[in-house]
Amino acid sequence: MKQKKWFMLMAFAALMVSCGNNGNMKMGDNEYPVETIGTQGSEMQTTYPASIKGIQDVEIRPKVSGFITQLCVQEGQAVKAGQLLFVIDNTTYQAQVRQAQAALSSAKAQLNTSKLTYENSKKLFEKNVIGSYELQTAQNTYENARAAVAQAQAALSSAKDMLGFCYVKSPANGVIGSLPYKVGALVSASSVDPLTTVSDVATVEVYFSMTEKDILNLTKKAGGIHAAISDFPAVKLQLADGTMYNELGKVTKVSGVINQTTGSVSMIARFPNPNRLLKSGASGTIVVPRVSNNSIVIPQSATTEIQDKIFVYVVTPQNRVKYTEIQVNPQNDGNHYVVTNGLNAGDRIVTKGLTSLTDSMEIKPITEAQYAKKIAEAAKLGKNQASTKGFIDMMKK
Numbered sequence: 001m002k003q004k005k006w007f008m009l010m011a012f013a014a015l016m017v018s019c020g021n022n023g024n025m026k027m028g029d030n031e032y033p034v035e036t037i038g039t040q041g042s043e044m045q046t047t048y049p050a051s052i053k054g055i056q057d058v059e060i061r062p063k064v065s066g067f068i069t070q071l072c073v074q075e076g077q078a079v080k081a082g083q084l085l086f087v088i089d090n091t092t093y094q095a096q097v098r099q100a101q102a103a104l105s106s107a108k109a110q111l112n113t114s115k116l117t118y119e120n121s122k123k124l125f126e127k128n129v130i131g132s133y134e135l136q137t138a139q140n141t142y143e144n145a146r147a148a149v150a151q152a153q154a155a156l157s158s159a160k161d162m163l164g165f166c167y168v169k170s171p172a173n174g175v176i177g178s179l180p181y182k183v184g185a186l187v188s189a190s191s192v193d194p195l196t197t198v199s200d201v202a203t204v205e206v207y208f209s210m211t212e213k214d215i216l217n218l219t220k221k222a223g224g225i226h227a228a229i230s231d232f233p234a235v236k237l238q239l240a241d242g243t244m245y246n247e248l249g250k251v252t253k254v255s256g257v258i259n260q261t262t263g264s265v266s267m268i269a270r271f272p273n274p275n276r277l278l279k280s281g282a283s284g285t286i287v288v289p290r291v292s293n294n295s296i297v298i299p300q301s302a303t304t305e306i307q308d309k310i311f312v313y314v315v316t317p318q319n320r321v322k323y324t325e326i327q328v329n330p331q332n333d334g335n336h337y338v339v340t341n342g343l344n345a346g347d348r349i350v351t352k353g354l355t356s357l358t359d360s361m362e363i364k365p366i367t368e369a370q371y372a373k374k375i376a377e378a379a380k381l382g383k384n385q386a387s388t389k390g391f392i393d394m395m396k397k
Contacts, residue, residue, distance in 0.1 A: 031374070032357070034315050034365035037347045040297055044290040044331045044338055048208040050237070054199030054280040055270070056172055062195060063165040064088060065188035068181055075179050078276075079170045079198065086195055088187065090166035093159065100159040104152035111145035118142040174198040175276065199280035204273050206237060206249060208286040209264035215254070229254060235269050236287040237278075245284075247272050290331070296339040302351040303337065310337070313357050315348040315365060323359040 070087035073079060121138035124130045177197035181187055187195065215225075222228035229251055237245040248271075255266040269286060271278065303326070304311050310328055313321040326342030343349070350357060352371060357363075366374075 030362065031364045031366050031371075032350045033352050033368045033371035034348050034363075035298075035302070035351050035368065037296055037298065037343055037345055037349060039294045039345050044329055044333075046288045046290060046331050047238070048210065048286045048288070050206045050208040050284050050286045052278055052280065052282040052284060053205050053207065054174065054201040055203045055205055056174065056198075056200035057280055058171055058174070058198045058200075059194035060085060060168060060170070060196050060198060061189060061191070062086075062088060062168060062187050063189055064093065064162055066090070066092075066166065066186070068183050068185050068187060071179065071183050073176050073179075073196075075176055077176045079174060079176060081170055081172050083170045084167060085170055085176075086168040088166040088168065090163055093163040093166055097156070097159040097163050100152065100156035104149070104156050107145070107148040107152040111142075111149050114138075114142040114145040168195060170198050172198055172200055173202070174200040175280075177280070197280075201273050201276055201278060201280055204271050204278045204280070206269045206271060206284065206286060208267050208269070209259070209262065210267055212258055212263050212265060215265045225254060233289055236289075237269075237271055238285040238287055240283055244287075245271065245278070247274075249286075290329075296343050296345065297336050298339060298343070298349065299351060300332070300335060300337055302349055302354070304354055312343070313350040313354060314343070315350060315363070318362075319365060320360055320362050321350060321357055 066088040068086055069089050072084045072086065079085070118138040118141070121130060121135045125132070125135040175198070177199060179196050180193045181191075181195055215228075218228040218232070219225050222231050232251040234248040234250060237247075237249060239245055249269040251267055251269045253268040258265055298312070302312055309325055311323055311325050314324045315321055324342060326337075327340045328337040329340055332338065348365070350363070351368065
């Protein structure tokens, strides 16, 4: 029985060796896939942390002191310009208005009396009954009465304004922010917190910062900062939950001063907000697209990284590899790099098997298709060898 198993084992081994010799194309140790670099269009993006504000954020503060007697709005409510928001206790100010009205009435009565006296004095003076002194005195009294009426009218207008300030109204269209004061709270113009904030969020302004270097590059390319803003591409906004806002924004403003602490320049992009999805005070990320028609794009698998430096193996005309450092755009899609320095169109690079290469090593370039075929054949051979081992182990039992 043992002799029979041994005979079958030897026959199977001979068969596998025969098949292996006929079907196996042994992969040479110096054969590596090589790709010739060309240029192509690329679309990368740069991101910047951003904060969102309404196009108009107005702090509502009282001009008079008093207790809040009515709260006419709720947080998050949309309001129109001129809409009543708060009512402050106006009892004292109503009394001041009545007092000013009484003072005006008294001043008008004095004016009428002094006017009659002055007109009568003029007639008497014409008849030489009184002298110029008495006429001048009557005229002065009349002028003082007119001034008193004007003063009383101003006091009444001021009292009415103070009364009107008790009715706090919205200065603009917008959305109500937080309401730190409730009915019964004592407020004044010196209160630390505003009564609320009205934010006009029909359009929002998104604030982000770019480095001084980036601003200089944009300015030089466009021929001026205003031209750079005009040529700035439409930007996207990534929200706090990671989703992209469905409206595009336009950069409209740039700060004229560089922040000495951060070395950055503040930029403002405006986004339409028809559905009021964006809220003033929220955060997000500005996404700026970078489109190029002549970029050198290589797969990341064709590179090695050592101490934050990126290298490729460039193949010389003599088919020797040269370990070459390259610079790439920091923004990438996770699979490819856009090379900014170190490679030129027409250069050849090794795309796979980099771990077995050494600088100045001579290789035999093959195509990606040839490399894939050899890998498949090597895998098939390994499978056959594993099957043979399993058969032998079985026969030994």
